[in-house]
Amino acid sequence: MNTTEIFLIAMLIILSVPYLIWRLFRTDHFAPLVVVQIITGILLGPGVLGAAFPSYYEFVFNPAVIQSLNGIAWWAVMLFVWIAGIELDLKAAWQHRRESGITAGLALGLPLAFGCVAAIAMLASPGWMGEKALTWQFVLGVGMSCAVTALPILILLMEKLDILRRPLGQRVLRYASVDDVAIWGVLALILMDWGRVGRQAGFIAAFVVVGFMFRWLMQRLPQSDRWFVGLVWLAACAFGADWSGLHFMVGAFLAGAIIDADWFDQKQLDGLRHNVLLVIMPVFFLSTGLRTQWGVGGAAVFVAAAWLLLASVAGKLIGVHMAGRVLKWEKGEASLIGWLLQTKALIMIIFANILLDKKIITNETFTALLLMAVASTMLTVPMVTPMLKRLRTLLERSS
Template identity: 70%
Template structure:
């Protein structure tokens, strides 16, 4: 078969299998389509179906097919991260800065600390630290993975629960937005390479100058032109960030951060994010699944995933409950907010992909983080739904 035919077979599998499971098994309550697609990527990858049927895997996912899929996956995740950057509303966070910064800080640093403690236990054994990573880089990366809140997934779950446009939903957006910004700042710190510091300094200088020029340009052109120009800006920022050693996804996020959401129109921005999620992000999920590694870790991978899940959930709930005590929230609020903020999925998987790309962690560490992200996200709606009903009934 030709490469084109194999590529189209792979695409058919990528889009058909997760959708059929999601629709026929009606998993939406505990596993939205996005989560099913991530799990589908793991199952279709070398760790599960590829191990059971190696001939299938070697034929359909030949090196040239994987190369083509990777190209789509890179651009897909760049667009997705770019939109996440555009949607950050720091002005809203600033208006209620005491509540927002208190909650966001405790919701970030408490699970980070517990995740780092879990990381110390994990890294005490061989096979979890990547060949190009230092102990501190891996420890901070594992800790931050436990602290991540996936803002785009949080939005999807809040829409499902009917609280996105409500005051509670807007508060959650402020907390998650501030933590999102911190996450990418920590990632840049982890990737800081003193041997390439001149390149990274050049990137920051380039970005500061061109971001100012881009904002001036965006204010002077039509909304339609802004979409075209922003994609050029996105590709350029990703290119220069990757050249500097900071990874193209850091550049993609920064490219979105400096642009205002109002310039693109809220409705069109939502539609664009929906199209990216529907049309190209499933390819990223599959390419992520292709990187899972169960062979070297075995049962240990699942044990580590459960340890990280416990650190992540406990840390997030503890931090938010402390914030609730300080800010004198109503009974039940801290539990609902804590469970919603522990949603991981996309952003943590993207974060972990960067750590794996830079060989700061190994494949089995990445697999454990991936499993933790999937499990934490699947817990959210079933746990939050009854808690939210009780809280709203009291109001």
């Protein structure tokens, strides 16, 4: 078979297998399709099915096919991160700045601290820290991975739970939006390359200046043209960030963060997010799964994943409960919000992919983080659903 035919076989596997698992086993209650796609990517990768059937893996996922899939995955994730940036609602967060600052700060700070402690413990054994990492970069990177809340996946889950447009859903979005900005700021700090600091400073300066011009232009364009100009802006920012030594995904997030969501029709923006998830993000999930490794031993990776999951879940819940005490929330409110903010999946996986690309973490750490993100996200809906039935009055609380 030629490369095109093998590529199409790979696409057939990528699109059909997760869908069949999701539909036949009705996993929606604990594992939405996105989570099933991520798990399927892990199973299809070299650590599981590839290890059991190496000839299958070498045939389907040969270097030429992987190169083609990676190109699609890069563009898919840039689009997704760009949309996540657009959906940030910092204006609403500013209007409720005391409540948002306290809740978001504690919901991010506690799991970050717990995750850093977990990372320090992992340093006692070799094989976890990447070859180009400084100790502080590894510790902060793993700690932030434990603190992440995935805004796009949170939106999807709250849509499914029918709370997205309710006051409670908008509150949770405010907290996640503030945390999202902090996450990308910390990532930029971790990726700061003192050998290319001039380039990075030049990129930031150019982004600020050109960003003002871009915003001026976008406000004067018809809505149909804004989509095209926005995509050109996405590609330019991603290139600039990668050239400067940050990462193309940092550029993609910045490209979206300075765009106002109300410049676009909300239904079209929701439709774009859903279509990106449907059409091209499965390729990213598969390419992510292909990067999983178990070189330090399968048991050690699972132990590390459980350790990180404990740090992540406990840190988030304790942080939100502390915020609830300060803000005098009702009984059960902090638990409900704390579990909603556990959704990690995509943004944490993107974050971990960048750390792996920059050799700050190893494939084994990446695998542990990936398992932690999947487990954390799978816990959200089963934990939140019974709470919502008991606490329906909280849905209308706007602060």
